[in-house]
Amino acid sequence: xxxxxIKCPWxxxxxxxxxxxxxxxxxxxxxxxxxxxxxxxxxxASTPVPITVATAVSAPVDRTLPVVGTLxxxxxxxxxAEVEGKLEKTMAEFGDRLRQDQPVALVDTDSYTALAAQAxxxxxxxxxAAVSAGRDLGRQVELRRTGIASPADHDAAVANADQSRAxxxxxxxxxxxxxxxxxxxxxxxxxxAAVAERIAGAGDYVKPGTPLFRIVNDDVLKFxxxxxxxxxxxxxxxLPVVFTVDAYPARSFxxxxxxxxxxxxxxxxxxxxxxxxxxxxxxxxAGTFARGELILEPAVPTVFVPLESVFSSSGISRVFVxxxxxxxxxxxxxxxxxxxxxxxxxxxxxxxxxxxxxxxKLRDGQPVVLRVPSP
Numbered sequence: 001x002x003x004x005x006i007k008c009p010w011x012x013x014x015x016x017x018x019x020x021x022x023x024x025x026x027x028x029x030x031x032x033x034x035x036x037x038x039x040x041x042x043x044x045a046s047t048p049v050p051i052t053v054a055t056a057v058s059a060p061v062d063r064t065l066p067v068v069g070t071l072x073x074x075x076x077x078x079x080x081a082e083v084e085g086k087l088e089k090t091m092a093e094f095g096d097r098l099r100q101d102q103p104v105a106l107v108d109t110d111s112y113t114a115l116a117a118q119a120x121x122x123x124x125x126x127x128x129a130a131v132s133a134g135r136d137l138g139r140q141v142e143l144r145r146t147g148i149a150s151p152a153d154h155d156a157a158v159a160n161a162d163q164s165r166a167x168x169x170x171x172x173x174x175x176x177x178x179x180x181x182x183x184x185x186x187x188x189x190x191x192x193a194a195v196a197e198r199i200a201g202a203g204d205y206v207k208p209g210t211p212l213f214r215i216v217n218d219d220v221l222k223f224x225x226x227x228x229x230x231x232x233x234x235x236x237x238x239l240p241v242v243f244t245v246d247a248y249p250a251r252s253f254x255x256x257x258x259x260x261x262x263x264x265x266x267x268x269x270x271x272x273x274x275x276x277x278x279x280x281x282x283x284x285x286a287g288t289f290a291r292g293e294l295i296l297e298p299a300v301p302t303v304f305v306p307l308e309s310v311f312s313s314s315g316i317s318r319v320f321v322x323x324x325x326x327x328x329x330x331x332x333x334x335x336x337x338x339x340x341x342x343x344x345x346x347x348x349x350x351x352x353x354x355x356x357x358x359x360x361k362l363r364d365g366q367p368v369v370l371r372v373p374s375p
Contacts (some may be wrong), residue, residue: 050371051358053322054306058350061302061343064293065234067241069225071277073216073286075191078199081107081206082184089202092213098189105187105200105212112178112185119171119178126164126171133157133164193217194282216286221277223255223290226270234296235260241275243292245284253277253284257294301350304341309354310334319348320355320362327355329364 081087085108092104140157193215200212223243227235239257255277264271277284309319310332317334320327335343348354355362362368 048369060299075217116178119175130164
């Protein structure tokens with residue numbers, strides 16, 4: 001058995017602590033009053049962490065409100081028959097483009113043309129009767145002046161003349177209605193439009209009000225959307241709206257706000273507004289779903305930082321702002337991601353420096369050293 005006499009009190013205690021401490025005590029010797037060696041130190045928060053950084057920049061960006069909605073025709077109508085009869089002919093199909101007053105159907109036009117001719121003949125007959133009655137009245141007036149005609153004959157002539165004039169007016173009114181019916185038997189487009197649906201066909205018997213066509217004016221469309229009530233003060237007439245549709249994903253369309261609803265939907269807390277969209281080339285179709293942005297304010301100076309500099313902690317977006325080689329934790333108000341950069345609505349000013357790497361090793365007040373990124 002090997003016995004050792006250990007003079008140093010702290011070394012004597014090390015026997016019970018383990019072999020490494022004992023070896024240290026034996027190898028280093030011991031002098032009276034000497035303190036035990038300090039244990040090895042772990043890396044502390046004062047050790048700089050190597051990071052890369054980027055500068056927050058300012059760029060002009062439109063302040064926008066994302067919107068989704070549906071395109072509607074500015075004007076649409078159901079063209080109906082205005083007279084009764086057999087539908088002789090339709091002169092338009094769905095998809096056809098019509099000009100205002102262009103004929104699209106004929107409803108028993110021959111019959112109504114004949115009735116108009118008959119009404120014209122009755123007018124001529126009534127006019128002749130009125131002329132004859134007027135002449136008789138003139139003779140009776142002359143005979144009455146000479147005392148030859150009796151008062152009864154004079155009164156009868158006056159009544160006959162009045163009745164003839166009234167009959168003429170009635171005949172003329174009937175002729176006007178007959179000619180109007182001839183015109184109504186030729187159904188015409190009420191405005192420039194495209195045929196969305198043909199409802200009736202040749203041979204159908206129609207009455208006034210029977211639908212024949214449904215037409216839409218798609219030269220100009222209405223983009224109707226819903227917006228949160230919190231944006232009510234910002235939505236005004238003439239603001240531009242830019243949007244896309246699935247049929248043309250690479251093409252942008254533009255319109256301008258022309259109406260804003262005065263009422264908020266109590267169930268959804270949204271209000272509607274509409275934009276007029278020119279559609280001269282008829283690329284857009286009524287009923288199409290569209291998504292886009294309402295431009296509330298153009299070219300607003302906006303701060304951007306690299307997307308990799310932003311992280312989320314406890315539901316709050318944060319960055320590390322580097323000042324004098326010290327990283328400071330700061331909460332931010334994020335906006336939208338644009339071209340790989342994070343829009344900052346609050347929390348970081350243009351020109352400030354943010355950390356872009358080593359974020360997991362940083363904490364508030366952590367010293368840092370700039371690391372040149374590898375090429």
